[in-house]
Amino acid sequence: MTSLPIVKITDLDKYFGRLHVLKNINLEVPERQVVCLIGRSGSGKSTLLRCINFLEEPSRGAVEVDGIKVNTETKGRERHQLIHDVRLKTGMVFQEFNLFPHMTVLENVIEGPVTVKGIDRKQAIELAEQNLDSVGLLFKKDEYPLRLSGGQKQRVAIARALTMQPRVMLFDEPTSALDPELIGEVLNVMKKVAYEGMTMIVVTHEMGFAREVADRVIVMSEGKLIEDGEPEKIFNSPQDPRTESLLIRYKSGGG
């Protein structure tokens, strides 16, 4: 794990109005690492994830993705361009799927490559079909999202993000909006993506997934990273009492 970091966050602060939601965050994620961000709701984990692709503007600090650095001093057109470049390097999967309802599954998946990257439609379809196949939904390619289950929607959303061939995938509570019986199929797809070597940052409440798939678990509380280490270490011998109480809550079925 000596490879250069794909994501590097330096001295990042985020305010919502007067609320200080991220407090001086520093984080490096090397290539091929799977990181799970855990913490209570309101701890800032989703906001941190959304700062990486600038769906939230950091109030202060620098974000660097695959060598593209955006900090507070970057302004105007240059900033606009750099943020665009960062977004091309990141794929995002949302809690609420956010598939485009007016497009078929295939159209959803090729939209990015065709509109944003200007890839030839035929080539985009080929790529899209490969990814739909790998999430097991090629047979649904001509359906509209309305006709898919929540689990299927999320798998399409993963295929859509992968088809942009990002360097890092950001997952924002990808299974939190799903019925319990549909969570497994989405986690399995994520596992597959992880084993194929994708760098992943996953905000999740799925402790089983974190324990099994993550290389590293980071615990957040009140806008700070309070613990950071291998899942084994975090789950078996947490150092911070707040981590302990969080894990107890998960064990008792909360969260």
Place this chain on the structure above:
Amino acid sequence: MTSATQQEASPSHAELLYQAQLRKERLFRAHVGVSWVILLLILIFLFSGQKIQIGQLEYQTIQLDSEFILKNLIFIAGGLGQTLLISILSISVAVTLALLAALGRLSNFPPIYAISAFYVSLIRGTPLYLQIFFFFLALPQLGINLSGVVAGVTALGLNYGAYMSETFRAGLSSVGKGQREAALALGMTSSQTMRRIVLPQALRFAIPPMGNDFISMTKDSALVSATGFVHELMWRAVKVGRAQFNNLEALIIAAMFYWALTLILTYFQSKLETRLAKGDR
């Protein structure tokens, strides 16, 4: 295995309930249909000039001048084309303005935001009738002479555009924040996001109310007759009605045409709505 037999029995029970409900709905629609026919017959009877004897008293329903009707029906019907033309032109102007005004309201640039809010406020704060006269009668004082049709279309377009911009605004805000975020996360620019993701969904949302607006427009176009230079339905009815003191007949003819037009357009409107509802939303 009681649960298995229950499971087998329950679909047919549900089926029965469903059938009963369908019958009830069909019966209701049939009753409404019959009532419509009765009301229509009463209306026709009221204008049929029939004599009725009740005891000692003799009554007569309204007698229409059928000779006048036959002679002028074609002339008044000749206005349908103008009515539709004005409506179609005006709605095109209105949709364009409404879209611009609605997008203007999303702008972060204060002057653009202000222009669109100002336009909507000014137009909604004054009567349509006044606006039509303004373009036709007031502008010539400034040396701008618009024909009746141009003045009418300008006024109707501006007026409906202001109201419809609110519909578009609702359409735009009906598209969730998550849709924009998903598009931005893919790397789309904000204009690509608007064009490819937000607008198609917003327009679909706005199509049914736009249909309603078009139907209203066909009737509000009658106001343009006030300029005296647009020979649409209303103008023709007033012209022949006044000339021969047959305003009753003339206006009834015009009313029937407007009504028929509305019924036809409403039919297509409801077809469109069911198609949109069945679609992929």
